[in-house]
Amino acid sequence: MSNIPYILEERPDTGMNNSKLGIWIFIASEIMLFGGLFSAYVFLRIAAPEGDFDYWGSKLSVPMATFNTLLLITSSVTMVMSWASLKLQQYDKYKMYLGITILCGLAFLVVKYFEYTGKFHHGIYPSSSTYMGIYFTLTGLHVLHIIGGLLVLVFFFTKQADKMWEQDQELLANRIEITGLYWHFVDLVWIFLFPILYLL
Amino acid sequence: MSQNKEIKENHAEDIQHHIKVYVNVFIALAILTVVTVAVSFLDVSFIEAFFIAITVATIKGSLVLSFFMHLLEEKPAVIWILATTMVAFLILMFIPLISLTDQANAW
Amino acid sequence: MSDNHHHEENFIQKYVFSVDHKVIGLQYGVTSLLFLLFGFLLMAVMRYQLAYPETVIPYIGEWFFSESGGVMLPENYNTLGAMHGTIMIFLGVVPLAVGAFGNYLVPLQIGAPDMAFPKLNAASYWSYFVGGVIMIASFFTPEGAARSGWTSYPPLSIFESGQTMWLLSMIFLITSSLLGSMNIIVTIVQLRAPGLTWFRLPFFIWAQLVTSFLLVLAFPPLESAAILQLMDRLAGTSFFLPSGLVYAGSAVEAYGSGSPLLWQHLFWFLAHPEVYVLILPAIGIVGEIIANNTRKPLWGYKSLVYAISFLGFMSFIVWAHHMFLTGMGQSMSAFFQLTTMIISIPSVVVLTAFFLSLWGGSIRFNTPMLFALSFLPMFGIGGLTGLPLGVAASDIFLHDTYYVIGHFHYVVAPGTLFALFAGIYYWFPKITGKRMSESLGKLHFWPSLIFMNGIFMPMFIQGLAGLSRRMYDGGQSYAHASDILQWNEFMTISAFCLGFAQIPFVLNIIISLSGKLTGERNPWDSTTIEWSAPSPPLPHVNFDSEIEVHHGPYEYSVPGKDEDFSPQTSP
Numbered sequence: 059m060s061n062i063p064y065i066l067e068e069r070p071d072t073g074m075n076n077s078k079l080g081i082w083i084f085i086a087s088e089i090m091l092f093g094g095l096f097s098a099y100v101f102l103r104i105a106a107p108e109g110d111f112d113y114w115g116s117k118l119s120v121p122m123a124t125f126n127t128l129l130l131i132t133s134s135v136t137m138v139m140s141w142a143s144l145k146l147q148q149y150d151k152y153k154m155y156l157g158i159t160i161l162c163g164l165a166f167l168v169v170k171y172f173e174y175t176g177k178f179h180h181g182i183y184p185s186s187s188t189y190m191g192i193y194f195t196l197t198g199l200h201v202l203h204i205i206g207g208l209l210v211l212v213f214f215f216t217k218q219a220d221k222m223w224e225q226d227q228e229l230l231a232n233r234i235e236i237t238g239l240y241w242h243f244v245d246l247v248w249i250f251l252f253p254i255l256y257l258l
Numbered sequence: 259m260s261q262n263k264e265i266k267e268n269h270a271e272d273i274q275h276h277i278k279v280y281v282n283v284f285i286a287l288a289i290l291t292v293v294t295v296a297v298s299f300l301d302v303s304f305i306e307a308f309f310i311a312i313t314v315a316t317i318k319g320s321l322v323l324s325f326f327m328h329l330l331e332e333k334p335a336v337i338w339i340l341a342t343t344m345v346a347f348l349i350l351m352f353i354p355l356i357s358l359t360d361q362a363n364a365w
Numbered sequence: 366m367s368d369n370h371h372h373e374e375n376f377i378q379k380y381v382f383s384v385d386h387k388v389i390g391l392q393y394g395v396t397s398l399l400f401l402l403f404g405f406l407l408m409a410v411m412r413y414q415l416a417y418p419e420t421v422i423p424y425i426g427e428w429f430f431s432e433s434g435g436v437m438l439p440e441n442y443n444t445l446g447a448m449h450g451t452i453m454i455f456l457g458v459v460p461l462a463v464g465a466f467g468n469y470l471v472p473l474q475i476g477a478p479d480m481a482f483p484k485l486n487a488a489s490y491w492s493y494f495v496g497g498v499i500m501i502a503s504f505f506t507p508e509g510a511a512r513s514g515w516t517s518y519p520p521l522s523i524f525e526s527g528q529t530m531w532l533l534s535m536i537f538l539i540t541s542s543l544l545g546s547m548n549i550i551v552t553i554v555q556l557r558a559p560g561l562t563w564f565r566l567p568f569f570i571w572a573q574l575v576t577s578f579l580l581v582l583a584f585p586p587l588e589s590a591a592i593l594q595l596m597d598r599l600a601g602t603s604f605f606l607p608s609g610l611v612y613a614g615s616a617v618e619a620y621g622s623g624s625p626l627l628w629q630h631l632f633w634f635l636a637h638p639e640v641y642v643l644i645l646p647a648i649g650i651v652g653e654i655i656a657n658n659t660r661k662p663l664w665g666y667k668s669l670v671y672a673i674s675f676l677g678f679m680s681f682i683v684w685a686h687h688m689f690l691t692g693m694g695q696s697m698s699a700f701f702q703l704t705t706m707i708i709s710i711p712s713v714v715v716l717t718a719f720f721l722s723l724w725g726g727s728i729r730f731n732t733p734m735l736f737a738l739s740f741l742p743m744f745g746i747g748g749l750t751g752l753p754l755g756v757a758a759s760d761i762f763l764h765d766t767y768y769v770i771g772h773f774h775y776v777v778a779p780g781t782l783f784a785l786f787a788g789i790y791y792w793f794p795k796i797t798g799k800r801m802s803e804s805l806g807k808l809h810f811w812p813s814l815i816f817m818n819g820i821f822m823p824m825f826i827q828g829l830a831g832l833s834r835r836m837y838d839g840g841q842s843y844a845h846a847s848d849i850l851q852w853n854e855f856m857t858i859s860a861f862c863l864g865f866a867q868i869p870f871v872l873n874i875i876i877s878l879s880g881k882l883t884g885e886r887n888p889w890d891s892t893t894i895e896w897s898a899p900s901p902p903l904p905h906v907n908f909d910s911e912i913e914v915h916h917g918p919y920e921y922s923v924p925g926k927d928e929d930f931s932p933q934t935s936p
Binding site: 060061062063064069072074075076077079080083084086087088090091092093094095097098101102105106107110183184185186187188191192194195199 | 477478479481482483543547548550551554555556581582583584585586587588589590592593596600601602603604619620622623624626627630631634905906
Binding site for chain 2: 073086090097100101132137242243250253
C-alpha cells in the first residue's frame with residue numbers, strides 16, 4: 059500500500075499498530091469533548107434553582123431511553139461479533155452481525171427522532187430551560203457521533219469491503235477492529251448519558 | 259499488486275473463547291441496565307442516587323472497555339494514555355465545581 | 366512493496382491535495398505566515414489609533430470607516446483587537462509551530478518516510494484552511510467580524526456581532542489541531558527509525574510530543590464550549606446567561622440560570638495549555654540550534670525532557686489564574702497561585718539548561734543562532750513578568766492592564782516568533798537545497814530585536830501605572846493615565862519600524878529561492894537525522910538510504926574523533 063511501516067504489523071517495542079494507537083488517542087480527545095459538556099451539566103445543575111433540573115428532567119421518557127440503551131448494548135456486542143467472525147474467516151457471519159449493528163444504530167436514531175419531535179410537539183425546545191438546553195446538546199452531539207459511525211459501518215457493508223476482503227483480509231479485520239473501538243466508545247458515552255440525564 | 263493476504267488461522271480457539279465472554283458481558287450489561295432503572299425508583303437522597311448511578315454506569319463502562327474494547331489485553335501505552343485522559347477529565351469535572359462552591363460572595 | 370514509485374501525479378495531487386508531509390508542512394507554513402502578516406496589519410491599524418486617537422486614519426479610514434468620517438469607532442477597535450489575537454494565535458503561530466515545523470520535521474528527524482496517517486494529515490491542513498477562510502470571510506459579512514475579544518466572554522459574546530462565524534471557524538480549527546496532533550503522537554511513537562530510542566530523540570521531537578498531548582486533551586473542552594455558545598446565540602439557550610440579565614437597557618428574554626463563569630472555566634481550561642503549545646515548539650527549535658552552534662551537547666538533556674513533561678502536566682491545573690478577579694474564594698485562589706508558582710520552575714530549568722549549554726561552547730553567531738540566543742532573555746523577561754500576574758494580590762492591580770499585554774507579547778513575539786524565525790533560517794537549506802543570505806539575515810535580526818523591545822517594554826510601565834487594556838482611545842479619557850500616554854506614539858512608531866524590519870526577511874526568501882540549487886545536505890554540520898536526507902528530501906520517501914541510529918542526538922566535539930560532530934546515523 060505505501061512505505062509506512064506498522065500499518066498492520068505490530069511494532070515490536072510498543073506492541074501496537076499505528077491505527078490502534080491512533081484511534082485510542084482520538085477516543086481520548088472525545089472523552090475530553092464530552093467531558094466539557096458533562097462538566098457544563100454539573101455546573102449548570104448546581105447553578106440552577108432548587109428542583110429545577112428535577113422538574114424538567116421528569117419530562118423525559120425513561121422507557122424510550124432504556125430501550126435505546128438496550129439497542130446500543132446489543133449493537134456493541136454484534137459489532138465485536140462481526141470482528142470476531144472476520145478473524146474466524148466467516149465473511150457471511152461478519153456481514154450479518156454488521157447488518158444487525160447498523161440496524162440497531164438506525165433504530166436508536168428513530169427513537170431519538172420520536173423523542174425530539176415529541177418534545178417539540180409539546181413546545182419544549184432547547185431554549186425552554188438550561189436542563190433542556192444541555193439535554194438537547196449532549197444527546198444531539200451523541201446523535202452526530204452515531205451518524206458518523208453509521209456512515210463508516212455502512213461503507214464496510216458495501217462492495218468496497220468485499221473487495222478488501224478479497225485483497226487483504228488482515229487489513230479489513232484491522233479496519234473493523236478500529237471502527238469497532240469507535241462504536242464501543244459511542245455506546246460508552248450513552249451508558250453514562252442515560253442515568254445522568256434520564257434517571258437523576 | 260499485492261497477493262491475497264489471508265488471516266492467520268492460529269487464533270481460532272482464542273476467538274471462540276472470546277465469543278463466550280462477549281455473550282456473557284452482553285447479558286451482564288442488559289441486567290445492569292435494568293438494575294439502573296429499577297434503583298432510580300428507590301427513595302434515596304440525591305447524593306446517594308448519584309453515587310449508585312455513577313457506580314453502576316462505571317461498572318458497565320468498565321465491562322465495555324475491558325472486554326469489547328479489549329483493554330484488559332491492551333499494551334501499557336494505551337492504558338497510560340487513557341489514565342492520563344481520565345486525570346484530565348476529573349480535573350475538568352471537579353475544579354469548576356469546587357470553584358463554584360468556594361465563592362467569595364454568596365451565590 | 367510500494368506501488369507509488371511509478372505513479373505519475375498530476376498537479377492537483379502533487380501540490381494541492383498532496384499527502385506528502387513536506388508539501389503539507391509547506392502549505393501550513395505559507396498559509397500561517399500570510400495570516401501572521403494579516404494579523405500584524407490589524408495591529409498596525411490599532412497602534413495608529415492608540416497613538417493618534419480620534420483622528421482620521423490614513424487610507425484605512427476612507428476605505429473602512431467612511432461612515433464615521435474616517436475615524437475609528439470603539440466597535441471597530443474591538444474588532445481589530447479580537448481578530449488580531451485570534452488570528453495570531455490560532456491561524457498564525459500554532460499552525461506555523463506545529464502544523465508547519467511539526468509536520469515537516471518530525472518524520473525527517475525520526476528517520477521516517479512520512480507521518481503515520483498521510484491522508485489525515487492532508488485533511489487536517491484543509492480543515493485549517495476552511496477555518497481560516499471562514500474567519501477572514503467574517504470581516505466581509507454585514508455584521509462584521511467578532512469583537513468580543515479573543516476570549517469571547519459571555520454575556521457580551523452572546524449578543525455582539527460577528528461571533529457566530531468566529532465560533533464556526535474555531536470548530537474547524539480545533540478539528541484540524543486534533544487530527545494533526547494525534548498524527549504527530551502516533552508518528553513519534555511508532556515510526557522512529559531502528560536504534561532511535563526515547564532518550565536518543567532530538568529535544569525538538571520531545572517538545573512536539575508534549576505539545577501534541579496538550580492539544581489532544583485540552584482543545585476538546587473549548588470545542589464543547591464553542592458548541593454551547595453557538596446554542597446560546599442561535600438556539601436561544603442560556604448556558605452562559607444568568608437570570609435577570611439586562612442588556613442594552615432591556616431585560617434579556619431567556620430562561621437564565623446559566624453562568625458566564627462556565628465559559629471562562631471551559632475557555633481557560635484550553636487557553637492555558639494553549640500558551641504552552643505556543644512556547645514548547647519554540648523551546649524545541651532553540652534547543653536544536655543552540656546545540657548545533659555551540660558544537661556541544663545540550664546541557665541537561667534529561668532534565669529538559671522531564672521539565673517539559675512536568676510543565677505539560679502542570680499546565681492543566683493553573684488555568685484559573687486568568688480568573689482571579691471573578692470573586693473566587695480563598696481556597697481556590699490559593700490552589701491556583703500555588704500551582705502557578707510551581708509551573709514557573711520547569712521554565713527556569715529549561716532556560717538554565719540552555720544558558721549552561723553556552724558555557725565553554727565554540728559559539729557560531731550565524732542568523733539562526735542570533736535569533737535563538739535572543740530568545741533566552743526575551744522569554745526570560747516574558748516569564749518573569751508573569752510572576753506578579755500569578756500572585757493574586759498583585760494580579761488584582763495588574764489584571765486587564767497593559768502589563769498583561771506586555772507579558773504575553775514578550776513570550777510570543779520576541780519569544781516564540783524569534784524562535785520560529787531561527788528555525789526558518791536554520792532549516793531553509795534542507796527544505797530548498799539553497800542558502801539564505803547571512804547579511805540580509807542580520808539586517809532582519811537586529812532591527813527586529815530593537816523594535817520588539819520598543820513596542821512591548823513601555824507596556825509594563827503603562828500597566829503598572831494602571832492603564833487598562835482594550836480601550837479604543839488608548840487611555841485618553843482616563844485622567845490617571847495622562848502621564849504615561851506619551852509612550853503610545855513611541856510604541857506605534859516602533860511597531861511600524863518593526864514592520865519595515867521584516868522586509869529584508871521577505872527579500873531574503875525571494876532572492877534565495879531564485880538562487881542556485883546547491884543541494885548541500887548538511888551545511889550546518891549538524892548531527893540530527895534530517896541532515897542525512899538529500900536537500901530537498903525525496904518526495905514520499907525522504908531518504909535515499911536506510912536509516913539506522915547509533916548515537917544520541919548531540920554528539921558534538923566527542924573527544925578522540927576527527928570531526929567535531931558525529932551524525933546520529935553514522936556507525
